[in-house]
Amino acid sequence: MGGSDKVNSFPADKTAKIFVAGHRGLVGSAIVRKLLQIGFTNLILRTHKELDLTRQSDVEAFFAQEKPQFVILSAAKVGGIHANSTYPADFISINLQIQTNVIDASYRNGVKKLLFLGSSCIYPKFAPQPIMEDALLTGPLEPTNEWYAVAKIAGIKMCQAYRLQYDWDAISGMPTNLYGPNDNFHPQNSHVLPALIRRFHEAKVSGANEVVVWGTGSPLREFLHVDDLADAVVFLMEKYSGLGHVNVGSGKEVTIKDLAELVKEVVGFEGELLWDSTKPDGTPRKLMDSSKLAGLGWVPKISLRDGLVDTYKWKLQVLVGFILCKVQELDEMKKRLKEMEEEAAALREMQAKVEKEMGTVQGLLYRCRFRIYGFAASLVAGLVCMFLVSYT
Numbered sequence: 001m002g003g004s005d006k007v008n009s010f011p012a013d014k015t016a017k018i019f020v021a022g023h024r025g026l027v028g029s030a031i032v033r034k035l036l037q038i039g040f041t042n043l044i045l046r047t048h049k050e051l052d053l054t055r056q057s058d059v060e061a062f063f064a065q066e067k068p069q070f071v072i073l074s075a076a077k078v079g080g081i082h083a084n085s086t087y088p089a090d091f092i093s094i095n096l097q098i099q100t101n102v103i104d105a106s107y108r109n110g111v112k113k114l115l116f117l118g119s120s121c122i123y124p125k126f127a128p129q130p131i132m133e134d135a136l137l138t139g140p141l142e143p144t145n146e147w148y149a150v151a152k153i154a155g156i157k158m159c160q161a162y163r164l165q166y167d168w169d170a171i172s173g174m175p176t177n178l179y180g181p182n183d184n185f186h187p188q189n190s191h192v193l194p195a196l197i198r199r200f201h202e203a204k205v206s207g208a209n210e211v212v213v214w215g216t217g218s219p220l221r222e223f224l225h226v227d228d229l230a231d232a233v234v235f236l237m238e239k240y241s242g243l244g245h246v247n248v249g250s251g252k253e254v255t256i257k258d259l260a261e262l263v264k265e266v267v268g269f270e271g272e273l274l275w276d277s278t279k280p281d282g283t284p285r286k287l288m289d290s291s292k293l294a295g296l297g298w299v300p301k302i303s304l305r306d307g308l309v310d311t312y313k314w315k316l317q318v319l320v321g322f323i324l325c326k327v328q329e330l331d332e333m334k335k336r337l338k339e340m341e342e343e344a345a346a347l348r349e350m351q352a353k354v355e356k357e358m359g360t361v362q363g364l365l366y367r368c369r370f371r372i373y374g375f376a377a378s379l380v381a382g383l384v385c386m387f388l389v390s391y392t
């Protein structure tokens, strides 16, 4: 049995091959930004379309060909409370498949170190707060996300098992609720923060008086900006090689009611909040104890207010970009319409010319026909005269 805690640091060599799985998502894109910022130049990236990580043979072929040296696994089926409770089969099966394929192929193809990302929902619904790493598997899970949580717990256990059996360096980070650029802003399937940013923004733009917020507003949540998480991920890749998973949180919690008031203020919506208590609250409280990570030397930097302002700015830029694209499309359509009108005018002109020429030809034909009839008539008259003369 292996399982040493020897640290396999990220190399000083910035050309080392790093596969960031899920690089277009909220977390993956932040990790890519961070790696590029600190000078890594050899990132291997595949979109979901290019490489479906649920397909075992495709994943094996990819690893055999690319031979990455480091792997950060940030591809997963992810969503908020509604998505988790509506699609339990997808959340358990897709996540189990992705993580099993990637972790196993990484080990078999000589990857030096892998980081797996779980989530704070792995802990029991009523775990003592703040939640320490050793609260794992000490009580029943929150029902709205137990399928996703079971898959994530399996991921942590798989990393531990490979470390124990093969002395292979696989580590796990447990982020709290995250937010930031490239988040999913779907009205139903997203997490609370992007959902509220979208709803308050749309209400402000449409001049609505009310915005509906789910649940009672009483649950407490801890939020971390994704750029802080990316920083912590790089830190763990550099400094940590242990068997146990590591909590990654901000250490600050807020009620959903206060969060909604803050988003309302940042977006600039001036109407009322309506609470829809038919929607689930989920876990009542979910604050992690991140002292293990702090003890290693990492602390977060971005406050919730600053992070929110930054995320709303990003969202506005995306919307402006979208509008500019639509304006450009409209300009191109107008240009094409003008070209079509010019082509139609040219055709009309050509038709008029042809009709005019047809008229001339018809006139000529008419005159020719008239002359032929004249000639024929005089011929007949001549023949009649000749006939009369010869018989008289």
Ligand SMILES: NC(=O)C1=CN([C@@H]2O[C@H](COP(=O)(O)OP(=O)(O)OC[C@H]3O[C@@H](n4cnc5c(N)ncnc54)[C@H](OP(=O)(O)O)[C@@H]3O)[C@@H](O)[C@H]2O)C=CC1
Pocket (backbone or CB within 6 Å): 021, 022, 023, 024, 025, 026, 027, 028, 047, 048, 049, 051, 052, 053, 054, 073, 074, 075, 076, 077, 078, 098, 117, 118, 119, 120, 174, 175, 176, 177, 178, 179, 182, 183, 184, 191
């Ligand atoms: N967001 C949060 O609040 C939290 C997230 N986490 C964890 O962080 C990680 C990343 O989450 P996040 O960035 O928010 O999620 P996103 O949904 O933003 O991104 C997920 C990424 O995974 C890719 N992906 C999904 N399925 C497949 C597949 N079958 N094959 C290849 N790629 C696939 C997606 O690609 P595509 O879009 O093309 O499908 C996307 O790039 C997850 O492990 C999640 O559990 C943990 C705690 C909180």
Ligand SMILES: C[C@H]1O[C@H](OP(=O)(O)OP(=O)(O)OC[C@H]2O[C@@H](n3cnc4c(=O)[nH]c(N)nc43)[C@H](O)[C@@H]2O)[C@@H](O)[C@@H](O)C1=O
Pocket (backbone or CB within 6 Å): 079, 080, 081, 082, 084, 119, 120, 121, 145, 148, 149, 176, 177, 178, 188, 189, 190, 191, 192, 193, 195, 196, 213, 214, 215, 219, 221, 256, 279, 280, 281, 282, 283
């Ligand atoms: C990261 C974490 O995320 C999920 O757990 P969650 O923390 O419960 O997620 P959430 O962000 O969706 O909700 C937080 C709270 O906010 C309330 N809420 C109000 N209004 C809206 C709203 O409009 N949308 C959403 N989604 N929630 C809303 C909502 O009722 C709840 O009380 C899991 O997927 C879990 O698996 C996981 O890992």
